[in-house]
Amino acid sequence: MQTVRSKRGKEIKPTLKNENLFFGALFLNVLITVMNTTMFNVAIPSITTQFNLTATLASWVVTSYSVVFAIGTVMYGRLTGLYPIKRLFTIGLILLGIGSTIGILADSYYLLIVARLIQAAGTSSISALGMIVITRYIPEGRKGAAMGKVAAASTLGFGLGPLVGGLLTEYFGWRFLFVVSLIGVLMIPFYRMNVPNEERPKEHFDFNGLFYLCIGAISLLLFITTENVVFLLGIGFLLIFWYHIQNTQQPFIAPSLMKSKTYLTIIAIGFLIFFINFSILFISPLLLASVHEASVARIGFIIFPGAICSALLSILIGKLLDRIGVIPIIGGGILLMFLAVFLFSSYSYLSEWTILFFYLLSSLSFACITMGLPNFLSNSLKPDQFPSGFGILQLLQFFGGATGVSVSGKILDMGTRESLQINFIWKSSNYVYSNAYFLLMILALIAGIVFYFLKKHESRSTLLSKEM
Known part of the structure; x- marks a missing residue:
């Protein structure tokens, strides 16, 4: 700088x-x-x-x-x-x-x-x-x-x-x-x-590394979103990219960054949370239209209040982050997300208003975590590592979102005839929506377990910069 x-x-x-x-x-x-x-x-x-x-x-x-x-x-x-x-x-x-x-x-x-x-x-x-x-x-x-x-x-x-x-x-x-x-x-x-x-x-710019990463990442994204197996061939470029950055001076991404357990923990949480959030955004409008017979305009008006409230609260959470630190914010966000998807899986059949409230909880949780992860990186990475480290985090988060929509769509396509009810708190015949949310609840639990290891590293003062 x-x-x-x-x-x-x-x-x-x-x-x-x-x-x-x-x-x-x-x-x-x-x-x-x-x-x-x-x-x-x-x-x-x-x-x-x-x-x-x-x-x-x-x-x-x-x-x-x-x-x-x-x-x-x-x-x-x-x-x-x-x-x-x-x-x-x-x-x-x-x-x-x-x-x-x-x-x-x-x-x-x-x-x-x-x-x-x-x-x-x-x-x-x-x-x-x-x-x-x-x-x-x-x-x-x-x-x-x-x-x-x-x-x-x-x-x-x-x-x-x-x-x-x-x-x-x-x-x-x-x-x-x-x-x-x-x-x-x-x-x-x-x-x-x-x-x-x-x-x-x-300084040197690793255009070859960028090319390998782009082809590999685009192929993987296209496979996730289109399910066309032809795109799996392009994923081989990710292996070429990994070999390339380990044998090149000034690579596009430092290999030590991708070998850091703490960094991998951070991007794993990002992947899981985006998987959950994008799935909620995909499933909830379909649930509102199918179970509650809401129109397109009404669906927008149901989701909007939750977004407004969580947006206003995000500013307060940002100030709180400066006071109490990043770990409580991320941990609280994951706990809130687990609660939100549990409520979605159990009670969203009751009325449109329950979905409005549950969406408020999930979007507030999403704001906490998406604020916390970059802040953790900025405090832990060296200044020259942050741009590429944050870029890879965003890329993996997007992979999570795309994968979530694809998997959720497959679960809903199965319908109630081809699936068993998992959460018996749900009392409606459209339990396929409950099953989709239940999967998200499991992933939120996994995110909590991954966060535990991140917190354990932090409590031992094992900063990312010391690993590299």
């Missing part, structure tokens, strides 16, 4: 020129980024009808965006070692603008897919660069509060996306969803004015 010396020769750490303006812009961009992954879900039926698509082709409107977004978060984080952050913010938002403009004008299915790919190449810069700015330029005692603002925007986006997507698609058409994304481009001046100037030293 670039430092400045005072007249007395004392080092002065660069800071954001105006934190309020920066975080206002980041909040809006994170909100739009998350909404971009959720509001297009409810527009799929309209897009399918207009272009006369099969279900598989229609799913690529979401899948194509998600695959590029997952890879982009790793790439942008690593590029901060080569280029100034404000330049990367600018490039990312320009790509978002180009993709959104193409989407507004798209008159064919394939042009729509191109628009989504370019959009994802832009929005993937936001979460990666935003977290790196926090770790570089926000003092230790205020990092939790800063991450709380980002978590609040993310949580709000998950709830607001389906609601806004449904209303805009119904009254203005799906192309208007791209207009919402264009708003994010207006934030470029705020980043350029407030992020400090950086003089990045010229």
